[in-house]
Amino acid sequence: MTKAAVDRVYLFGTCLIDVFHPEAGMATVRLLEREGVEVIFPPEQTCCGQPPYNSGYDDQARTVARQVVERFAEPIPVIVPSGSCAGMLRHHYPDLLADDPLADAARDLAARTYELHEFLHRILAVKLEDHGEPVTVVMHTACSARREMGVREDGLALLGQLANVTVCEPENAEACCGFGGTFAVKMPEISVAMASDKCQAVRASGADQLLSSDCGCLLNIDGMLRKQGNALPAHHLATFLWERTGGAS
Amino acid sequence: MSGFTSQPDQDFGVRIHEALEDAELRESFHGAMTFLREKRRSQFPDPDALENLRDSGAAIRDRALAKLPDLLEQLEDRCRHNGIQVHWAETSDEANAIITGLIQSVHGQRIVKGKSMATEEIGLNTALEAAGFTCLESDMGEYIVQQAGETPSHIIMPAIHRNKASIARQFADQIPDTPYTEDVDELIGTGRRVLRQAFAHADVGISGVNFAIAETGTLCLVENEGNGRMSTTVPDTHIAVMGIEKVIEKLADLPDLMRLLPRSATGQAITTYINLISGPRRDDECDGPRQVHLVLVDNGRSRIYADRELRATLRCIRCGACMNHCPVYERLGGHAYGTVYPGPIGQVVMPQLFGLDKAGKLTQACSLNGACGEACPVRIPLPDLIRRLRHEGVTDDPASPVRGHGRQRQASEALIWRVWATIHAHPRLYRLVTRLATRSRRLLPPLPRAWTARRARLEPAPRSFHEQMAQRRQTEPRP
Numbered sequence: 001m002t003k004a005a006v007d008r009v010y011l012f013g014t015c016l017i018d019v020f021h022p023e024a025g026m027a028t029v030r031l032l033e034r035e036g037v038e039v040i041f042p043p044e045q046t047c048c049g050q051p052p053y054n055s056g057y058d059d060q061a062r063t064v065a066r067q068v069v070e071r072f073a074e075p076i077p078v079i080v081p082s083g084s085c086a087g088m089l090r091h092h093y094p095d096l097l098a099d100d101p102l103a104d105a106a107r108d109l110a111a112r113t114y115e116l117h118e119f120l121h122r123i124l125a126v127k128l129e130d131h132g133e134p135v136t137v138v139m140h141t142a143c144s145a146r147r148e149m150g151v152r153e154d155g156l157a158l159l160g161q162l163a164n165v166t167v168c169e170p171e172n173a174e175a176c177c178g179f180g181g182t183f184a185v186k187m188p189e190i191s192v193a194m195a196s197d198k199c200q201a202v203r204a205s206g207a208d209q210l211l212s213s214d215c216g217c218l219l220n221i222d223g224m225l226r227k228q229g230n231a232l233p234a235h236h237l238a239t240f241l242w243e244r245t246g247g248a249s
Numbered sequence: 250m251s252g253f254t255s256q257p258d259q260d261f262g263v264r265i266h267e268a269l270e271d272a273e274l275r276e277s278f279h280g281a282m283t284f285l286r287e288k289r290r291s292q293f294p295d296p297d298a299l300e301n302l303r304d305s306g307a308a309i310r311d312r313a314l315a316k317l318p319d320l321l322e323q324l325e326d327r328c329r330h331n332g333i334q335v336h337w338a339e340t341s342d343e344a345n346a347i348i349t350g351l352i353q354s355v356h357g358q359r360i361v362k363g364k365s366m367a368t369e370e371i372g373l374n375t376a377l378e379a380a381g382f383t384c385l386e387s388d389m390g391e392y393i394v395q396q397a398g399e400t401p402s403h404i405i406m407p408a409i410h411r412n413k414a415s416i417a418r419q420f421a422d423q424i425p426d427t428p429y430t431e432d433v434d435e436l437i438g439t440g441r442r443v444l445r446q447a448f449a450h451a452d453v454g455i456s457g458v459n460f461a462i463a464e465t466g467t468l469c470l471v472e473n474e475g476n477g478r479m480s481t482t483v484p485d486t487h488i489a490v491m492g493i494e495k496v497i498e499k500l501a502d503l504p505d506l507m508r509l510l511p512r513s514a515t516g517q518a519i520t521t522y523i524n525l526i527s528g529p530r531r532d533d534e535c536d537g538p539r540q541v542h543l544v545l546v547d548n549g550r551s552r553i554y555a556d557r558e559l560r561a562t563l564r565c566i567r568c569g570a571c572m573n574h575c576p577v578y579e580r581l582g583g584h585a586y587g588t589v590y591p592g593p594i595g596q597v598v599m600p601q602l603f604g605l606d607k608a609g610k611l612t613q614a615c616s617l618n619g620a621c622g623e624a625c626p627v628r629i630p631l632p633d634l635i636r637r638l639r640h641e642g643v644t645d646d647p648a649s650p651v652r653g654h655g656r657q658r659q660a661s662e663a664l665i666w667r668v669w670a671t672i673h674a675h676p677r678l679y680r681l682v683t684r685l686a687t688r689s690r691r692l693l694p695p696l697p698r699a700w701t702a703r704r705a706r707l708e709p710a711p712r713s714f715h716e717q718m719a720q721r722r723q724t725e726p727r728p
Contacts, residue, residue: 013714015673019683020707022714029718041718044676052666054617056639056657060670067674143618172283176576180616187614188699193269193580194616195703223704 006123008038010078012068012113014085015047016215017236024215024236028081028116031242035124039079042071048080048088049096054181058096065093069102069109077123078109081116081238082214083145084181089113091148115145116238117213121154130162131246138168138207139237140198140221142214143176155213155237162244170201179220195224203230210234252341252370252548252603257587258610265614268585274410275580281409282579288516289570289624306509307628309502310564313463317554320463320496321545327466331528333541341371344546348373348455348488349380351542355486357382357453361444363470363477364388365457366404366567367490367546369589370602373455384455385447387476389440396423402583404590405514405569410582444476454480454538458491459566460506461543464499468543470524471510478522487538489526493545494554494563506566509626514568549602549652556650558637562597564627571621571631577614586611593621593631600638604653609642612657683713 009032017025029039048068053061068089072078080086090113097106120126139159141152159167178184178194185191198221202210210225210232212218222234268274293299313320325335336351338344352360360377362368362384374395377384386395390407394400397419401407408416413431420439421429427439456477460469468489470477481487497503511517530537553562572578572592583591588599588608596615599608612635621631641649642657649655672678687709700707712720 013718018714019686019709022710022712022717025714026717043715043719046673046676046679049673052669054636054639055662055666056636056641056643057663057666057670058640058644060666063670064673143616143620147619147623174620176616176618176620178576178616180618183613183616185697185699187265187577188697188702189265189269190577190580190614191616191699192703193275194576219707220704223700223707226705227703 006037006077008040008074008076009119010072010074010076011039011041012045012048012072012078012080012085012089013041014080014082014215016219017081020219021215021236021239024081024239027236027238027242027247028079030247031116031120031126031238032079032124034247035120035126037124040074040076044071048085050084050088050092051181053088053092053096062096062100065096065106066100066102069093069097069105072109073105075108075112077119078113079116079119080113081236082216083115083142083149083151084214084216086113086115087144087148115149115151115154115213117154117158118149118151120241121157126158128158128161128241128245130164130244132162132164132244134164134166135209136166136168136207137209137211137240138170138202138205140170140177140202140210140212140217141173142212142217145213146174151213158237158241159211162241165244168205168207170198170205172197172201177217177220179216181216184220191220192224195220199224199228202232208232209240211237211240213237252372252589252599253587253607257599257608258606259587261585261587261610261614264585264587265581268581273412274582277410277412278579278582281406282573285516285573289513289573290516292512292516292518302505302508303626303628305505306566306626307564309497309505310566310627313497313502314494314554314560314563316498317494317496320498321493323463324461324466324496325545327463328461328543329466331466333466333468333528333543336542336544338544338546338548341546341548342376344371344490344544344548345373345376347544348490349377349382351486351488352377352382352453353380355453355540357486359447359451360384360453360455361387361447361451361476361480361484362391363454363456363472363480364391364407365455365490366589367457367492368455369401370492371490371546371548373490385444387444387447387480388472389437389444389474389476392440392444393419400584400589402591403569403572404567404594410584444479448476448479448483451480451484453486453488454482454484455488455490456481458489458495458543459510460503461491461496462498462500462503463496466527467500468524468526469503470526471507471520471522472524473515473517473521475522478524481524481526482537485539486542487526487529487540488542488544490544490546493547493550494565510566510568513570513624513626552650552652553601559601559634559650561629562594562601562634564629565594565598566627567594568626570624570626571629574620574624576616576618576620581614586614593635594629597629597631597634597638600642600653601651604656605638605642605651606653606656609638609653609657612638612642680715683709683715687711687713687716
């Protein structure tokens with residue numbers, strides 16, 4: 001798909017963005033629109049179905065997945081500002097719906113699903129101009145963004161275009177932050193042990209701000225840092241990119 | 250019970266708590282796993298070459314599994330031709346009975362064993378003790394844990410949870426005429442002396458098998474300390490024990506697996522010893538065992554084999570890379586799992602071998618972060634298999650292929666997901682719920698303490714994204 005071919009995309013907003021980080025959703029819309037892309041946001045969307053899927057409740061996940069497939073039916077790219085939800089659509093829907101009448105549609109949807117930063121960087125090849133003051137940010141790439149979607153480089157490349165932004169990654173960057181959806185509440189002790197180490201590495205980076213392209217990780221790391229009383233501003237990467245590049249919300 | 254060091258699901262929470270409270274243990278595992286990951290990384294400097302090699306490893310294992318019944322027949326045939334006696338065991342009890350019978354038939358007294366996870370899995374040492382035999386573990390790590398009355402905490406490095414001071418105390422207490430020293434070379438020297446004595450007088454040697462080559466009837470054993478070679482060469486009788494999945498088709502398959510196994514396991518380019526055993530001592534040879542036996546153990550593997558997706562479990566070459574890369578294993582160590590195979594592969598193998606009713610809870614100790622799948626040299630999709638087993642654990646489908654299926658299902662959790670699906674399948678209901686969450690934050694049911702004990706309360710935004718988009722549609726009509 002070349003840049004010229006993309007004039008309309010779907011936005012899959014994700015349930016965590018909907019409730020906890022709507023500004024990241026708005027930033028996503030505006031980043032895309034600025035590139036001349038029309039953003040279609042089907043208002044009937046809810047969640048991708050990953051929580052029950054990861055818990056083994058396939059029937060419940062399938063119920064929700066079918067609707068996503070039906071509501072994003074037009075053959076245009078589906079943009080997801082979250083590695084794990086994008087991974088769900090791209091890598092797990094085809095298996096989850098393999099024996100469903102929607103099997104073909106699910107495979108088609110998977111093939112045109114993109115994580116936001118992957119789409120901005122690889123497909124739209126956006127050029128960003130930094131309008132902000134010098135700042136150091138620490139970027140946490142979610143496990144699903146890193147491994148399932150392979151988009152770590154895209155997020156870093158976009159940040160790399162910002163002249164006044166110094167980017168670092170926490171020590172042991174590839175380690176999971178311990179969120180893992182329901183893992184955080186099903187195995188709280190292990191999750192807390194993992195999150196504590198991640199928080200320590202984030203603090204040790206000395207950065208002024210924490211960024212992530214996944215709201216689950218952000219809620220987890222930021223939630224613990226705030227409880228510890230030493231939080232730093234934490235934003236979704238899309239919010240940061242939009243605000244740095246002159247966007248007014 | 251064979252395969253378990255305790256009841257894995259029972260008290261799993263207690264063991265997790267104890268492991269996390271043990272600062273020394275956490276420190277040891279963190280250090281060891283970081284070291285091993287870095288060593289492995291340095292062995293694979295070219296990412297493309299690594300991916301090609303992983304493709305090759307996965308293909309070799311898959312090809313072997315696709316022909317497993319035929320290859321096992323061919324292996325049996327070639328081994329017999331070479332003078333190796335082949336025995337089949339469907340269960341661990343059968344395997345133990347066969348091995349005990351073999352030892353009795355040669356009037357074995359002094360038994361040494363090289364490192365073998367298959368014999369751990371079937372609980373061989375316990376079975377031999379019950380039959381009146383003592384079997385000395387001859388791998389240094391295994392020797393240390395056996396002497397301490399413990400079990401291995403890692404499949405490659407059995408004593409990785411132990412530090413030199415505690416081993417120094419143990420040796421000084423338990424080995425006669427041994428002064429206390431924390432000098433590692435001296436400690437190893439002490440262990441060696443004991444083991445050399447045992448090798449010199451052993452009449453039965455037991456070993457595992459890393460790969461068995463069907464084409465030639467050859468048993469391949471990989472090791473670093475020479476104890477495997479001693480155990481299989483000095484005693485008059487050698488008994489090799491292997492899971493049926495360890496067969497490979499051709500000798501030519503071995504080099505790529507040898508490129509993957511030690512580098513994935515210990516970050517070594519190659520191990521000190523690769524033993525290729527193709528039969529007992531010949532008439533013109535001056536050493537080697539007079540009898541070689543191969544015990545092929547099923548112990549639930551046929552069941553795993555029958556499911557197309559779960560079959561990938563059997564590709565495993567027991568390198569331990571998945572546990573070395575697992576953030577949960579790194580923090581808990583192996584013993585917390587209560588199983589012979591810990592970590593990601595253990596979370597996949599144990600529930601299948603012994604049932605989801607006994608080991609299903611293990612599948613929850615995973616954040617599905619994918620590090621294990623990324624590390625696996627033969628591309629076992631471990632996160633997918635863990636998720637699949639979670640499904641089998643809670644499914645009410647009576648046709649589920651996994652033993653103990655549905656036994657992890659809790660009515661309360663099933664209800665939560667039913668309600669969840671109803672809300673998320675009805676957009677108006679979803680909007681109502683998110684509106685309540687954003688508008689009336691105080692009315693939100695409190696999140697489980699599991700979240701809030703160490704994290705700030707989740708704060709919904711004042712206006713949801715859906716609402717903002719709806720408002721935008723009205724106020725800023727798009728072209």
